[in-house]
Amino acid sequence: MKRNIYTKNDAGNTFLLCILSPQVIGTLFVLLLLFYAFFTKTSYEELTKNSVVIFLMTILSQIIFIGIFFFYNKFFKINSKNACKANFKIGALNYIISIIIGLICLFGFNGITNCFSKLIEIILKHTPAEMPLPLNNGWWLLANLIFLALLPAIFEELIFRGMILNGLKQYGKIKAVIISALLFALIHGSIDQTLYPIILGLIFGIVAIKTNSIIPTILMHFINNSVVIIINYIYTIKGITETVAVDTAYVLISLAVAIAAGLIIFGLSFLLKNKTQPQVEEYDLQYFEMAKSKPNTCMTIGVIIGVLIWILALFV
DSSP: OOBOOOOHHHHHHHHHHHHHHHHHHHHHHHHHHHHHHHHTTOOHHHHTTSHHHHHHHHHHHHHHHHHHHHHHHHHTTBOHHHHTTOOOOSOHHHHHHHHHHHHHHHHHSHHHHHHHHHHHHHHHOOOOOOOSSOOSSHHHHHHHIIIIIIHHHHHHHIIIIIIIHHHHGGGOHHHHHHHHHHHHHHHHOSGGGSHHHHHHHHHHHHHHHHHTOSHHHHHHHHHHHHHHHHHHHHHHHHTOOOOOOOOHHHHHHHHHHHHHHHHHHHHHHTTOOOOOOOOOOHHHHHHHHHHHTSOOHHHHHHHHHHHHHHHHHTTO
């Protein structure tokens, strides 16, 4: 019999796998490159500049997320569609409001994110990472849209708003939204990708809870990523260098815009309605009760590893 719910332990197990697997497999991939460079007498630095290698290193985490999602649900006999709340029939209004909220996130919090990045650059001398894949022609634009917009939107949402958020509901919905947002930021593994993922994680979590579906958040995630990629593509093609003068006026305006965006999103969230009925069996309720007494050790270990990776990234 397949169960239709995730528990806090499923959330913890999933997060530990997501934080640890890319590090282990990534290390093995680097060792493989080193061996290849040694035996072919190729420079490792040149090898890492190869388009195929860059491409593989970029999509590695998404491949791992795909594997974790499918194998975990298969191994533990979970009906992933029901447990993840992959409900498509949520009503046109929910979709429209979700898209509007997604666009407000993208443009409403852009200024405050720039301020945060500038602050980090000044204090820690940390330069934000550039786009991992080239964006100098239409084919690379398509590759970016598929592998940096579409796939992350699907599989990061299945993992974080599907498995982790729904599993963490055992602590209560508010705690689930907050904790899953913090974990979402932690998985990005760098300080310059901390503030915005937390904001997105909170808003995506609220939308997923209110609509009882992760389909709107997948759509929002894709819109967010694809618009950023398209803007960067236009800048690259036209040779435009984005420079932002972060002065006092810019900070105050950005803060005001972010507050306004937050208030608008808060208001729009009341228009989101749950139009789906939960599919929970007696077996699910029994499993849910059994999980209450189990310690969430994997979550604790995953958070410790994530924090260590986040700290180490400051010095790399």
